[in-house]
Amino acid sequence: MTPFAEPLQDVLAIACAWLALGVLGIARPASAAWSTRVLYPAGAIAGLLLAATALAAIFGQPQSLVLPLGLPDLPFHLRLDALSAFFLLLLGATAAGISLFGCGYFRHDQGSAPGLVCLYYHVFLASMALVMVADDAYAFMVAWETMALSSYFLVTSNHAHAEIRRAGYLYLLIAHIGAIAILLCFGALQGGSGNYTFDAMREAHLAGPWGTVAFLLALAGFGAKAGLVPMHVWLPEAHPAAPSPVSALMSGVMLKTAIYGLLRVTLDLIGFQLWWWGVVALALGLGTALYGIVFAAVQSDMKRLLAWSSIENIGLIFAGFGLTLLFRGFDMRALAALALTATLFHCLNHALYKSLLFLCTGAVMHATSERSLGRLGGLIHRMPWVAWCALVGTIAIAGLPPSNGFASEWLLLQAFLFTPGLPQGYLNMLVPVAAAVVALTAALAGYVMVKFYGVVFLGQPREAKLAEAHDAGLWERTGLVWLAAACVLLGLAPATVIGLLDPVTRVLAGDGIASLAKGWLFLAPIQPARASYSPLLVFAVGAVLVALVWLMVRAFYHGRWRRALPWACGFPQTNARMQDTAEGFGQPVRQVFEPFFRIRTEAPAPGDAHPRYRETHEDHLWYGLYLPVARGVGWFTGLVTVLQRGRISVYLLYSFATLLVLLLFVR
Amino acid sequence: MISASGLAAQFTELVLAMLLAPLLTGWVNQCRAWLQSRSAPPILQPYYVLAKLFRKDVVLAHNASPLFRVAPYLILGVIALAAAVVPTLGTDLPMNAAADAIALVGLLAMARLFIALAAMDVGTAFGSLGARREMLVGFLAEPALLMVLFTASLISNSTSLATIVETLAHKELVIYPSMAFAGVAFTMVSLAENARIPVDNPATHLELTMIHEAMLLEYSGRHLALMEWAASLKLFVYSGIGLALFFPWGVAGGGDALGIVLALPVLILKLAIGGVLLALIEMLSAKMRIFRAPEFLGIAFLLGVLSMLLHVLLER
Numbered sequence: 001m002t003p004f005a006e007p008l009q010d011v012l013a014i015a016c017a018w019l020a021l022g023v024l025g026i027a028r029p030a031s032a033a034w035s036t037r038v039l040y041p042a043g044a045i046a047g048l049l050l051a052a053t054a055l056a057a058i059f060g061q062p063q064s065l066v067l068p069l070g071l072p073d074l075p076f077h078l079r080l081d082a083l084s085a086f087f088l089l090l091l092g093a094t095a096a097g098i099s100l101f102g103c104g105y106f107r108h109d110q111g112s113a114p115g116l117v118c119l120y121y122h123v124f125l126a127s128m129a130l131v132m133v134a135d136d137a138y139a140f141m142v143a144w145e146t147m148a149l150s151s152y153f154l155v156t157s158n159h160a161h162a163e164i165r166r167a168g169y170l171y172l173l174i175a176h177i178g179a180i181a182i183l184l185c186f187g188a189l190q191g192g193s194g195n196y197t198f199d200a201m202r203e204a205h206l207a208g209p210w211g212t213v214a215f216l217l218a219l220a221g222f223g224a225k226a227g228l229v230p231m232h233v234w235l236p237e238a239h240p241a242a243p244s245p246v247s248a249l250m251s252g253v254m255l256k257t258a259i260y261g262l263l264r265v266t267l268d269l270i271g272f273q274l275w276w277w278g279v280v281a282l283a284l285g286l287g288t289a290l291y292g293i294v295f296a297a298v299q300s301d302m303k304r305l306l307a308w309s310s311i312e313n314i315g316l317i318f319a320g321f322g323l324t325l326l327f328r329g330f331d332m333r334a335l336a337a338l339a340l341t342a343t344l345f346h347c348l349n350h351a352l353y354k355s356l357l358f359l360c361t362g363a364v365m366h367a368t369s370e371r372s373l374g375r376l377g378g379l380i381h382r383m384p385w386v387a388w389c390a391l392v393g394t395i396a397i398a399g400l401p402p403s404n405g406f407a408s409e410w411l412l413l414q415a416f417l418f419t420p421g422l423p424q425g426y427l428n429m430l431v432p433v434a435a436a437v438v439a440l441t442a443a444l445a446g447y448v449m450v451k452f453y454g455v456v457f458l459g460q461p462r463e464a465k466l467a468e469a470h471d472a473g474l475w476e477r478t479g480l481v482w483l484a485a486a487c488v489l490l491g492l493a494p495a496t497v498i499g500l501l502d503p504v505t506r507v508l509a510g511d512g513i514a515s516l517a518k519g520w521l522f523l524a525p526i527q528p529a530r531a532s533y534s535p536l537l538v539f540a541v542g543a544v545l546v547a548l549v550w551l552m553v554r555a556f557y558h559g560r561w562r563r564a565l566p567w568a569c570g571f572p573q574t575n576a577r578m579q580d581t582a583e584g585f586g587q588p589v590r591q592v593f594e595p596f597f598r599i600r601t602e603a604p605a606p607g608d609a610h611p612r613y614r615e616t617h618e619d620h621l622w623y624g625l626y627l628p629v630a631r632g633v634g635w636f637t638g639l640v641t642v643l644q645r646g647r648i649s650v651y652l653l654y655s656f657a658t659l660l661v662l663l664l665f666v667r
Numbered sequence: 668m669i670s671a672s673g674l675a676a677q678f679t680e681l682v683l684a685m686l687l688a689p690l691l692t693g694w695v696n697q698c699r700a701w702l703q704s705r706s707a708p709p710i711l712q713p714y715y716v717l718a719k720l721f722r723k724d725v726v727l728a729h730n731a732s733p734l735f736r737v738a739p740y741l742i743l744g745v746i747a748l749a750a751a752v753v754p755t756l757g758t759d760l761p762m763n764a765a766a767d768a769i770a771l772v773g774l775l776a777m778a779r780l781f782i783a784l785a786a787m788d789v790g791t792a793f794g795s796l797g798a799r800r801e802m803l804v805g806f807l808a809e810p811a812l813l814m815v816l817f818t819a820s821l822i823s824n825s826t827s828l829a830t831i832v833e834t835l836a837h838k839e840l841v842i843y844p845s846m847a848f849a850g851v852a853f854t855m856v857s858l859a860e861n862a863r864i865p866v867d868n869p870a871t872h873l874e875l876t877m878i879h880e881a882m883l884l885e886y887s888g889r890h891l892a893l894m895e896w897a898a899s900l901k902l903f904v905y906s907g908i909g910l911a912l913f914f915p916w917g918v919a920g921g922g923d924a925l926g927i928v929l930a931l932p933v934l935i936l937k938l939a940i941g942g943v944l945l946a947l948i949e950m951l952s953a954k955m956r957i958f959r960a961p962e963f964l965g966i967a968f969l970l971g972v973l974s975m976l977l978h979v980l981l982e983r
Contacts (some may be wrong), residue, residue, distance in 0.1 A: 163923030373856030378790065380732045391734075398780060401766070403772040410769050413813075417820060420979055432975035435817060436968070439810035446776055446809070447802045450783045456800060460730055461789030522764065531826040537765035538748065538774075553721070553740075553889055561725035566791050567884055569874065580787075588803040592961045 007057035008065050008080040009497070011088060011133055014050045014128040017649055018043060022122030029115030036475075037117050038102050043125065044099035051092030057085040059505055071138055077197050079135035082503035083268070087260045088130045089500075093486060093566040094252050094351045101359045101479030102245045104472065105366065117243070118159070124150040125214065131257050137186035137196040143262075144182065148175040151254060155238050167237035167432060174234045178224030185217035193646040196373065201269045211270050215277050221283075226258035226314045229288040230621045235311055236295070238373075240303035244362025247303060251310040252355035256347050259317055266325065267508040269341075273426075275329025282322030282430070286437045289315025293444040294596050297451065297589035298617045300373050301449040301581040302361050305452055306354065309397065312441060313350045317343055319438065320412050324509065326422070333511035336417050338525045340509045341501050342411035348497070349490060350402040353396040356483040357442065357452075362391040363476055364456060370648035373452075373582035378461040382469040387457045389480040394453045396487045398446040402535035402542075404491035407523065409442055411494075411535055414525050451585040460576040492536050494523045566650070573647055583615075590617065598623060673759045675755050676927055677751060680760065683931075684750040688903040689713035689896065691938055698946035701970050707911065713899060720892035728789040728885055738785035739886070739893035742778045746900045749774040750955045753907035756930045758829040759917035767826040768816040772809060775860075775904070778897070779805050786882035793874065797881025800957060804866060806876065807964035814971025815849045822846070827912060836915035843935070843982060848974035850913050855967035857905040858948065864900070865952040866960050871899075876954060906941050912933070 021039045028034045057063075062081035070076040080088075102121070106114055127150060130143035140646065152175070156168035181328045190196055206214065220231075229233035266273065292311030299305040320343030327336035335587030363386045364379060365371050380387040396403040416435040420428050461467060472480065490497055502512040513525050524532035568574045597617040604611035643654070693710040700707035710716075727736070751762045752771050766774065783798035783805075820826045822843060823834035859866040862879035871877050883894050911918070917933035919926025955963065 197724060378730070380734060381730075395777070395780070398776070399773070400777040400780060401770050406770075406773050410773075413769055414826070416828065417817065422823060428979045429976060431819075431821075431979060432814070432972045435975070436814060436972045437814040439808070440968070443776070443806040443809040446780055447806045450780060450787075450798065451803050454784055454787035454795065458732070458734070458784060458787045459795065483957050530824060531767050531769075532764050532769055533770055534765040537762070538770065541751070541762065541765070542744055542748045545747045548739050549743050549747075549893070550740045553893070557889055558724075561727055561888070563729050563731075564726045566728035566730065566789050568791060569793070574791065578789065578792045579790050580792070580799055585795070585799050588799065588961070589806075590802075591958065592807075592965075603748075 004064070006454060007060060007085070008063040008133065009056075009079060010053045011050065011080060011129060012065070014046050014053070014092075017046050018122045018126035019047070022126070024118040025115040025118030025122065027115070029113040032107050032114040034171070035114050035118040039122070040099050040103040040106070044103070044120055047092045047094075047096030047099055047125075049088050049092070051096065053089035054085045054092055055500075058082050058089070058500055060085075064155050067139075068144060074136075074138055074196075075200075076131045076139040076142075077135035078139065078620065079198070079490075080133050082309075082383075082507050082646070083260070083263060084132045086504050087256060087347075088129060090256060090348050090351050091125075091128055091132070091253050094355050095249065097479045097482040097486070097518075098245045098248050098252070098355055098359065099479075100482060101362070104475030104479075105132075105243070105245055105362055107655050110158060110606070112153075117154065117157050117325065120150045120153045120493045120506065121246065121249075121421075124154060124246075128253060130255055132260055135198045137183075137190075137198075140261075140455070141179070141183060141186075145179060146173070148179065148259065151242075151246070151250060155242045155250075157243060158241070164241040167234075167241040171234045171238035174224050174231060178221045178231070181221030181224065183219055183221075185214050185378065188214040188217060189265070198264075198269060202271065204266075205271060211272060212274065212277070214270055215266055215274075217280065218262055221308070222258040222262040222265075223284070223318075225261075226255050226318070227288075227311050228284055228314060228318060229291045230625055231566075232288065232292070232311050233619065233622055233626060236307040238306050239307040239310065240301060244358055244365065246305075248355035248358035248362075251307065251358060252351040255310060255314055256351055259314075259321070259343075259347055262321065263508065267328070273325050273327050273328045275427075278322045278324070278329055279427070280328030281325055282319055282434060285315045285318025286321075286434055286441075287315070287322045288312070288318060289472040290437055290444075291315070291596065293441050293448060294589060294621070295617075296448045297444065298583075298586040298597070300586075302371055302373055302452065302456060303358070305373070305448065306357055306361065309445065309448060310350070310354055312445065313316060313346070313354065313397075316409075316438065316441065316605045317346050317350070318514075319434070320346060320415070323412075323415050326427070328509060330423060331423070333509055334513065335415065335421070336509040337505040337511040337513050338411065339415040340420070340505045341498055341513055341525075342408055342415055344501050344504060345404075345411060345494070345497055348409035349396065349408050349487070350439065352483055352486045352490065353393045353405060354402050355391060356480065356487065357395040357397065359476070359483070359602045360386050360393065363472040363480070364469075367471070368463075368466055370463070370466075373455045375463045376456045376461075376466065377459045377576065377579065378457075378466060379469060380457045380532075382466065383428070383471045385477050386472050386480065389484045390453060390457060392484040392487055394449045396491065396495075399442045400446070402491050402539040404487050404494070404630070407491055407494040407497075407533075407535060409438075410523070413438060414531055417531075418526070447589065452607070455582050459579050462579070476578055492539060494533075494535060495520050498523065509664050553645065557605040579588050596620070669894075670759070672906070672924060673761045676757045677760050677762060679927070680754075680756050681747065681751045684755065684903055684907070685747060685896075685900065687935075687938075688899040689717060691903050691906065691942060692899040694939065694942040695902075695946050698943050699949060702946055702950045713895070717892050717896060720895065721889050723888040725888035725890055728791075730789050731885070732788055735785050735788040735885075736890070738781050738788075739890045739897070742781050742785075743893045743897040743900070745774055745778045745781070746897050746904060749778070750900055750904050751830060753904055754829050754832050754911055754918055755907045757927045758832050759919075760829060763827055763829040768820060768828055769813070769826055769906075771828065772813050772816065775812075775901070776805070776809055776900070779809075782882055782894075784883075789885045791885065793881045793884050795833060797878055800878040801882060803957075804859050804960060804964065807968055808859045809963060809970045811852055811856045811968040812860075814829060814868070814968065814975055815853045815912070816908075818845050818849045818971070818974045819976055821975065822982070832911050832915045832918055833920055835912070836918055837920055843978070843980035845974040845982060846913065849968050852967045852970035852974065853909055853912065854948075855963060855970075857909060859964055859967075861902045861905055863945065864949040865955045866963065868954050876957070878957075906938055909941065910937050939977055
């Protein structure tokens with residue numbers, strides 16, 4: 001048997017292997033060495049195998065399988081097509097790096113036993129793989145809920161802290177509201193046939209309103225999982241609460257399962273697309289992107305900052321998705337393919353660089369046991385490996401050439417520049433506004449990442465204990481370098497990535513853009529005359545120029561240098577506390593985007609012996625939307641408690657009354 | 668596709684940009700001094716400064732990391748790459764296929780990221796202050812510049828700068844109202860991005876007002892020379908973009924060797940006029956408080972968006 005002949009069975013085998021690794025973890029729950037030296041490395045290898053299988057399967061024919069297990073008379077259906085294969089590739093490649101890092105990370109005793117964390121972790125991985133191959137609503141929901149529950153236990157693994165338990169509760173709550181919407185969406189999709197396999201849903205010709213209902217439910221359900229504003233509040237709470245490799249997995253991969261689900265339902269299961277769905281998704285996506293990045297700029301906890309930046313990236317992905325729908329709705333297939341390519345490429349990029357950065361924060365937390373930006377600084381001297389890997393992630397997430405982040409943003413902006421071709425007059429005016437928001441978001445991402453990198457890794461250490469910080473261990477370095485190398489490679493060879501995406505866009509958008517690209521060196525969507533970009537050339541010429549400058553300076557001038565005290569404008573007593581704080585660095589954004597925040601300030605009274613200045617930036621939506629809804633639910637349940645009397649005679653009376661009413665009806 | 672003449676034109680243009688950039692800075696300084704009735708420094712003053720700085724020893728702060736020492740080379744290299752993309756003499760540039768207008772903005776953003784990170788590296792109060800202000804200017808100026816370039820891209824149906832110049836210069840003279848808005852926006856952005864009055868003052872070392880200079884405080888010797896050279900080159904690149912978008916006449920189309928030779932005096936003339944105008948704007952305006960800068964740049968950003976809207980509404 002050739003290795004990749006039956007990719008679906010291979011995927012299933014790898015998912016089972018992950019489950020088995022998890023079960024082996026609880027065989028010796030207290031032993032950290034057992035899970036980190038044996039099980040996580042094996043999990044990383046499984047991730048690599050999954051990536052290889054998926055890579056081969058992208059170009060293969062769709063494969064189906066019916067499992068002899070599941071609910072009575074409802075066996076689980078599995079299917080592997082190009083879309084599933086692409087997301088499995090994303091899962092495998094990212095999980096491999098994160099598991100490698102985990103080998104070095106999960107060594108301390110904190111919260112749950114290492115064996116239990118190992119169980120949840122591998123069940124989480126396996127369930128994500130199963131979500132992507134599920135081919136009926138039951139299998140999908142079972143895998144989806146397993147994913148939500150295993151990640152809930154991972155989030156709350158450090159459950160001694162009240163705020164972590166609270167974060168986990170909020171996460172579970174919103175995950176389930178989302179799951180209900182997804183369940184209802186499948187109900188709308190089966191079109192009265194009662195057959196819940198995806199094949200039947202593809203065949204069911206939905207009436208127009210039902211298609212819209214299904215789309216809106218999918219947007220709500222998968223949007224809740226992805227962290228789309230206004231259903232984002234759980235994300236900046238839950239992602240930072242989890243151990244760093246889990247944050248990486250949640251931000252990098254789990255959010256993408258929501259994108260996968262949305263693409264599956266909207267472009268595959270619903271047989272038609274209306275253009276205004278695209279406008280809704282585009283508007284929500286752009287709003288989310290701007291909201292996320294503005295909040296990221298004022299955070300002073302490094303993991304929360306990254307979590308808010310995930311919201312921004314999800315917003316950009318939704319914007320790309322909305323544009324795809326818009327073009328698809330007008331049957332402009334080549335442009336839909338372009339927008340979809342940008343969307344999928346951005347998913348892959350975000351998975352890689354966000355995992356990389358979350359892992360870097362994990363290494364920093366291990367070395368310093370600090371996650372507040374105000375107590376870090378100067379770590380580039382003590383942790384060079386982590387610092388240089390983080391720099392790669394920083395450049396990628398800021399969307400600068402020649403990184404992978406720039407390549408996908410470039411494609412997205414190109415897609416926007418084609419919107420004037422839309423047949424609707426008003427929609428044409430979308431271009432300036434939408435492109436402006438995307439450009440502003442991208443520029444703000446640069447601001448946020450300078451803040452993140454500069455405050456954590458550059459400058460002077462803000463605390464004395466940072467001088468003892470140690471660099472990441474060998475396992476952790478391997479994981480970081482794997483992800484950083486992937487970011488660089490994808491950035492330099494985007495044409496190859498587009499080739500990978502071609503089968504996906506051909507299935508979902510009915511066209512591909514790979515055939516139009518100008519060879520492997522140039523990225524040229526639609527026509528080379530319109531636009532082309534070659535990161536490899538940019539990188540090569542840039543490197544040659546930098547090297548030339550260096551060589552010329554070296555050749556013509558001496559290389560003398562000496563060390564001295566920094567120049568402090570004649571003020572002798574400068575110290576590390578006088579550097580810009582994270583709050584100070586975020587202040588201009590806070591000032592410019594003041595209406596976004598609910599700001600509370602406590603200033604000391606004049607003559608206060610212990611002056612204390614405090615300012616919090618909170619989310620308007622929490623107070624304007626969530627608390628009123630929570631109060632409403634509380635009020636309603638309060639009404640119901642009127643029935644609860646606590647006396648058995650009253651309850652007997654209820655039963656008697658119910659019986660009478662039923663008798664009246666049934667007669 | 669890549670011809671020998673194209674490579675030659677590319678090389679000439681890049682070397683010319685690197686060599687002429689300090690001259691442009693010297694010319695602007697001279698004009699400013701004249702307008703302020705001061706006795707002007709020689710036009711070659713920036714070259715003297717560079718020559719002297721290159722010979723001096725480098726003094727590094729104790730805390731400076733390798734990033735601090737790599738940054739000047741990287742920044743000059745990246746801005747030189749940006750200069751290679753902008754067509755100033757001819758449009759047959761091989762680099763134009765590799766990097767378009769969006770990549771150009773990305774390259775300038777890359778230079779900004781590194782200059783800000785280098786400024787934060789030593790960990791003095793001024794460095795991070797300068798970095799923060801630079802990023803504040805950047806996050807509004809960068810999208811505004813992108814909007815201006817998008818307007819031109821929509822007109823010419825291409826984001827390649829060479830195609831934009833060919834379309835704008837070699838079509839029969841059409842007045843685009845959108846480009847008027849874009850021109851105002853671009854002027855405002857260039858003032859901010861090149862640390863000019865009213866947003867920043869290249870001649871100041873007053874703590875409360877400086878942006879660009881605050882970031883360079885810790886640099887010395889050849890590192891400072893590279894940073895100064897990069898700043899001059901950045902002004903040259905912005906002038907090049909401005910000329911390409913708003914005064915593209917005179918740039919040789921295709922691989923026309925004679926055209927490139929003829930384009931050189933035209934370019935120098937255009938740059939000289941541009942330098943006078945820049946000095947005049949700096950003369951006539953007052954430096955504003957740092958927190959007025961977002962308003963100033965916000966207006967530039969809105970004008971950029973308006974120019975795109977106008978193009979979509981009126982000119983299609």
